[in-house]
Amino acid sequence: GAVVSQHPSWVICKSGTSVKIECRSLDFQATTMFWYRQFPKQSLMLMATSNEGSKATYEQGVEKDKFLINHASLTLSTLTVTSAHPEDSSFYICSAGRQGSSQPQHFGDGTRLSIL
């Protein structure tokens, strides 16, 4: 079964609104989670690293004030797309790895965000 849960799976909203996406590790603790963005027919690109109890680390070119990340517990990270615009429409995917493990991360099922 899924070990990383992402919610919602699909959201449509009007331009200018804010959208929150949740990523949960279901049966393990994750001090670090990752947020990726995937445009149609393209690969996954890392947006930011979410660190429990501290500020997220953003990749070059990703606006931290637009993509707010909160990792308040060891099992939950949230990504809020603020004042969303049509160009923010994409597939957002989170991943998490078991703390202290060398095993590969597990990915959520992604969130399809469509901004009208």
Add this chain to the structure above:
Amino acid sequence: GQQLNQSPQSMFIQEGEDVSMNCTSSSIFNTWLWYKQDPGEGPVLLIALYKAGELTSNGRLTAQFGITRKDSFLNISASIPSDVGIYFCAGPRGNLNQAGTALIFGKGTTLSVSS
């Protein structure tokens, strides 16, 4: 920076045929991962490789970690319609092995299987 070059970009095959795709890099990776992504879903891990030269199978899938640590291939034998999807190679950024490291992805190979 680290980049993964994946080929071919797409493949169109008949059911029952074997498939091979590969990934190369100018940088050394200590771990190679192969994922499959179905439409509208997140990537699912197929095979993880941790040692140079390692050859690992998972059912009809076989992957190898190149000796130089700069390449890997994935083979699918006797393809079936449910093999359709996008296959990605990936490796940990910064060459770390731990789960707390972000991944770099290849651009993917889109596989189409006709029955």
